[in-house]
Amino acid sequence: MIYSQLRGIGHALPGNPVSNEVLAGRLAELGIETSDQWIRERTGITQRYLADPTTTTSMLAAEAGREALAHAGLAASDIDLVIVATSTPDIIFPSTACLVQKRLGIHQGPAFDIQAVCSGFLYALATADLYIRAGKATNALVVGAEVFSRLLDWRDRSTCVLFGDGAGAVVLRAESQPGILAHRLEARGEFENILRAAGGVHGGAIQGHPFLTMEGQAVFKMAVESLESSARQVLAEAGIAPEDLGLLIPHQANMRILQMTAKRLGIPMERVVVAVDRHANTSAASVPLAMHLAHQEGRLLPGQTLLLQGVGGGFTWGSLALRLAPDFA
Numbered sequence: 001m002i003y004s005q006l007r008g009i010g011h012a013l014p015g016n017p018v019s020n021e022v023l024a025g026r027l028a029e030l031g032i033e034t035s036d037q038w039i040r041e042r043t044g045i046t047q048r049y050l051a052d053p054t055t056t057t058s059m060l061a062a063e064a065g066r067e068a069l070a071h072a073g074l075a076a077s078d079i080d081l082v083i084v085a086t087s088t089p090d091i092i093f094p095s096t097a098c099l100v101q102k103r104l105g106i107h108q109g110p111a112f113d114i115q116a117v118c119s120g121f122l123y124a125l126a127t128a129d130l131y132i133r134a135g136k137a138t139n140a141l142v143v144g145a146e147v148f149s150r151l152l153d154w155r156d157r158s159t160c161v162l163f164g165d166g167a168g169a170v171v172l173r174a175e176s177q178p179g180i181l182a183h184r185l186e187a188r189g190e191f192e193n194i195l196r197a198a199g200g201v202h203g204g205a206i207q208g209h210p211f212l213t214m215e216g217q218a219v220f221k222m223a224v225e226s227l228e229s230s231a232r233q234v235l236a237e238a239g240i241a242p243e244d245l246g247l248l249i250p251h252q253a254n255m256r257i258l259q260m261t262a263k264r265l266g267i268p269m270e271r272v273v274v275a276v277d278r279h280a281n282t283s284a285a286s287v288p289l290a291m292h293l294a295h296q297e298g299r300l301l302p303g304q305t306l307l308l309q310g311v312g313g314g315f316t317w318g319s320l321a322l323r324l325a326p327d328f329a
């Protein structure tokens with residue numbers, strides 16, 4: 001049997017962190033009132049990274065990808081599949097994955113983007129796993145990357161304080177031991193209206209509303225419900241009892257969603273990776289950025305089981321269980 005083994009992790013965060021206080025000051029200049037206290041209490045966010053106007057998604061993705069390749073001990077010539085999850089591509093086409101392929105000097109295999117908003121990294125990772133298990137790829141680079149700040153309406157305080165920019169990447173390698181144990185992706189298009197950026201390009205002009213809009217409470221409720229049911233299904237499929245799980249690494253949207261999901265699953269917060277306080281919601285980048293943080297903090301251990309979870313616009317969600325290799329470092 002062929003399995004996908006996690007062999008490398010990388011990250012990229014643009015510039016310096018922007019604290020809630022600094023952001024509140026900038027918004028005050030636009031006549032928008034918010035505070036560190038409101039943001040902290042409702043979301044757990046204390047800061048975010050915001051890309052400057054010259055930084056693109058493919059730049060962040062390539063930086064994260066380069067670090068993941070180095071961690072895996074692989075060269076660009078070893079990679080035969082590139083998938084980038086993003087909702088903020090550099091340009092309409094070619095795909096961000098093709099631009100990353102070019103930036104990293106990868107000259108073989110397919111490269112394509114996946115668009116599933118904040119579930120994008122889970123969709124990309126599950127897809128790469130299917131490629132590897134089908135014998136169609138040996139070393140896959142899977143990236144979640146966003147400059148989500150470009151989609152924000154800075155006059156809408158109910159959304160603009162929640163998001164940030166960044167990229168996270170992993171390398172999956174075909175090996176004889178798992179690796180990825182189980183995954184499940186879901187979408188319910190009938191809820192497309194609760195979280196969207198409903199603008200498009202038509203005849204050289206933007207048509208519709210090109211900024212993110214959200215029904216916060218509807219998203220909150222669906223996120224908690226879908227994360228719990230999806231976790232239960234995938235853990236059962238992987239043969240892992242929630243109390244035996246090594247680490248839960250969920251999408252980082254809101255501290256209260258993380259706490260509620262963990263509580264429903266009976267998983268103590270010490271076994272949940274929290275990065276939303278530092279990164280805010282970086283959409284498709286949030287799960288690999290949280291994995292990178294856990295790795296930096298020495299929390300990813302050989303043989304450990306992980307449950308990764310994504311949830312977001314579409315409405316989409318997904319979970320993936322994996323076991324780190326006995327020689328993972």
Ligand SMILES: CC(C)(COP(=O)(O)OP(=O)(O)OC[C@H]1O[C@@H](n2cnc3c(N)ncnc32)[C@H](O)[C@@H]1OP(=O)(O)O)[C@@H](O)C(=O)NCCC(=O)NCCS
Nearest residue numbers: 034035038042118157158161216217219220253254311312
């Ligand atoms: C967005 C979210 C934090 C809002 O929290 P909430 O408790 O639902 O707050 P509400 O939207 O009911 O707003 C409460 C009040 O705060 C105000 N408010 C909203 N944003 C604010 C801000 N940045 N600063 C200060 N006040 C704010 C509202 O205007 C409202 O005031 P009112 O009572 O006078 O009308 C919460 O709904 C949430 O986290 N939802 C999920 C979001 C998410 O995870 N999205 C991404 C999924 S991938």
